[in-house]
Amino acid sequence: MTPILEAQGLRKTFGGNVAVADVSFALARGGSLGIVGESGSGKTTTARMLVGLEVPTQGRILFDGEPLERARSTARRRERARGIQMVFQDPYSSLDRRQTIASCLDEVLRVHFPMSAEQRAARVSELADLVGLDDRMLRGRPGALSGGQRQRVAIARALAAEPEVLILDEAVAALDVSIQAQVLNLLADIRERTSISYILISHDLAVVRQITEEAVVMYQGAVVESGPTAKILDEPQHEYTRRLRASVPGPGWVPGKALASGGAA
Amino acid sequence: MTAIALPRTAAGRTGIVALGVVLLLALVGLLAPWLAPHDPNEINLMDAFQGNSATHPLGTDASGRDLLSRLIWGARSSLAGPLLVVVLATVLGVAIAVASAWRGGWLDAVVSRCVDVLFAFPGVLLAILVVALFGAGLTVAVVALAISYVPYIARLVRSAALREQAQPYITALTIQGVGGFAICRRHLIPNLLPLILAQSTLTFGYAMVDLAAISFLGLGVQPPTADWGVMVSSGQPSILQGFPQESLYAGALIVVVVAAFNLLGDRLDEWTR
Numbered sequence: 001m002t003p004i005l006e007a008q009g010l011r012k013t014f015g016g017n018v019a020v021a022d023v024s025f026a027l028a029r030g031g032s033l034g035i036v037g038e039s040g041s042g043k044t045t046t047a048r049m050l051v052g053l054e055v056p057t058q059g060r061i062l063f064d065g066e067p068l069e070r071a072r073s074t075a076r077r078r079e080r081a082r083g084i085q086m087v088f089q090d091p092y093s094s095l096d097r098r099q100t101i102a103s104c105l106d107e108v109l110r111v112h113f114p115m116s117a118e119q120r121a122a123r124v125s126e127l128a129d130l131v132g133l134d135d136r137m138l139r140g141r142p143g144a145l146s147g148g149q150r151q152r153v154a155i156a157r158a159l160a161a162e163p164e165v166l167i168l169d170e171a172v173a174a175l176d177v178s179i180q181a182q183v184l185n186l187l188a189d190i191r192e193r194t195s196i197s198y199i200l201i202s203h204d205l206a207v208v209r210q211i212t213e214e215a216v217v218m219y220q221g222a223v224v225e226s227g228p229t230a231k232i233l234d235e236p237q238h239e240y241t242r243r244l245r246a247s248v249p250g251p252g253w254v255p256g257k258a259l260a261s262g263g264a265a
Numbered sequence: 266m267t268a269i270a271l272p273r274t275a276a277g278r279t280g281i282v283a284l285g286v287v288l289l290l291a292l293v294g295l296l297a298p299w300l301a302p303h304d305p306n307e308i309n310l311m312d313a314f315q316g317n318s319a320t321h322p323l324g325t326d327a328s329g330r331d332l333l334s335r336l337i338w339g340a341r342s343s344l345a346g347p348l349l350v351v352v353l354a355t356v357l358g359v360a361i362a363v364a365s366a367w368r369g370g371w372l373d374a375v376v377s378r379c380v381d382v383l384f385a386f387p388g389v390l391l392a393i394l395v396v397a398l399f400g401a402g403l404t405v406a407v408v409a410l411a412i413s414y415v416p417y418i419a420r421l422v423r424s425a426a427l428r429e430q431a432q433p434y435i436t437a438l439t440i441q442g443v444g445g446f447a448i449c450r451r452h453l454i455p456n457l458l459p460l461i462l463a464q465s466t467l468t469f470g471y472a473m474v475d476l477a478a479i480s481f482l483g484l485g486v487q488p489p490t491a492d493w494g495v496m497v498s499s500g501q502p503s504i505l506q507g508f509p510q511e512s513l514y515a516g517a518l519i520v521v522v523v524a525a526f527n528l529l530g531d532r533l534d535e536w537t538r
């Protein structure tokens with residue numbers, strides 16, 4: 001089966017500064033891929049290329065086997081938006097503080113689907129249900145929500161366009177550990193129900209282990225190791241991965257085995 | 266924007282007082298036909314330079330026109346003029362700033378250069394030059410002054426827009442495929458509105474002084490129309506004759522309104538920080 005998303009030799013330079021040197025990976029349809037690496041290793045830049053915010057200096061991105069071109073027209077950007085969506089790290093600045101949650105979700109629906117106001121309202125409640133937000137939260141503004149609730153909104157917003165791939169860039173890093181667990185459960189749950197695929201960017205190996213089957217390790221802009229997540233984390237081949245693992249408290253700890261999806265785990 | 270509760274601090278209360286003064290004067294201007302005891306332009310040379318009396322509470326000017334009525338009617342052009350300047354300058358300035366910040370590239374480069382060049386000219390001088398070229402009158406003065414303020418507003422709003430559009434929520438909208446125009450109109454500009462409002466309020470004060478100066482020079486509002494700036498100017502000869510009332514009252518009103526707008530602008534600026 002063709003991978004839903006494939007990166008081939010991606011490279012991005014800013015002036016003389018190499019942000020991403022050489023990144024290749026394939027994301028299976030319905031799969032979940034982790035990208036780990038220390039700060040500055042080029043993870044976010046890679047994600048920005050995938051969603052079309054940056055144009056790769058070299059290499060290409062295949063979506064469902066087709067190369068993604070630079071989207072110039074609004075129509076093309078919307079098409080891409082329905083393919084790949086993204087959730088950001090900071091739940092505080094990733095929502096418009098003046099907009100109610102309902103109108104934030106509604107706006108995305110209006111852009112993508114020819115739905116009536118009632119249909120959109122119904123879909124907004126559905127999305128809210130999916131991520132566990134109640135009606136009162138829907139009517140409120142981001143200021144009234146906690147970080148975890150905001151991140152649920154960001155997830156619902158990303159899912160509104162019904163993308164095939166969801167990129168989560170450190171999406172739980174800003175949350176408390178217990179809230180992190182809730183959001184990760186939610187993500188695992190959503191994947192089971194919708195056959196969406198994830199790319200999870202994190203420097204937290206426990207998080208990556210919990211919801212990804214495949215992983216790539218990035219170091220100084222390049223992929224230095226890739227394979228099944230469990231294998232990479234338990235038997236790291238590359239020197240850098242070993243150091244990365246050693247720097248995490250309690251290596252070898254396997255959180256919530258029940259949650260880690262089957263397959264490779 | 267944070268919810269605006271009734272301010273409890275002394276500074277907050279001066280803000281409320283300033284707002285009250287401004288609203289009151291605006292109301293006076295609106296209700297001029299009912300409030301003014303006399304026709305502001307009725308000349309009665311026999312009554313020139315009257316002191317305070319029951320018929321003329323603030324006395325009369327050199328032509329025997331009732332000063333109170335002229336001040337009341339004068340509130341109209343004296344307040345409407347700066348308001349028009351501010352609205353025009355703000356609409357133009359914000360449009361230019363947001364377009365240039367959003368598009369970036371050559372447009373931003375060109376706009377920034379133009380703003381820098383216009384910055385080098387003092388606004389009033391530019392406006393006086395334009396008025397001298399296109400003829401005196403309130404309309405020309407307002408348009409000229411508005412244009413001379415555009416660089417100030419554009420520069421401020423552009424840097425705020427650059428900061429705002431770097432926020433992840435704007436990036437999220439871009440990734441969603443929302444068009445640039447819609448993002449600017451529905452998200453970027455509304456989020457800059459508190460700053461824009463504070464700036465407009467401060468600009469009102471400058472516009473009032475500059476317009477009064479232009480009218481003082483005889484290039485703005487034309488006599489015999491009652492206007493505070495015009496009154497300061499046309500009261501001048503009377504000062505020499507020992508009757509400073511006309512210039513004094515009109516000047517005092519201008520000072521009060523400018524002070525009120527400055528206070529208000531400062532408060533808004535603080536609230537929105």
Ligand SMILES: Nc1ncnc2c1ncn2[C@@H]1O[C@H](COP(=O)(O)OP(=O)(O)OP(=O)(O)O)[C@@H](O)[C@H]1O
Pocket residue numbers: 014017018019020037038039040041042043044045046203
């Ligand atoms: N727009 C840009 N202009 C110049 N350099 C950039 C730009 N974006 C990223 N970089 C540089 O590229 C490198 C990779 O940055 P990137 O944000 O992709 O790393 P990251 O792996 O996401 O790090 P973190 O874990 O801290 O988020 C960094 O050295 C960064 O300074």
Ligand SMILES: [Mg+2]
Pocket residue numbers: 043044045169
């Ligand atoms: Mg990053």
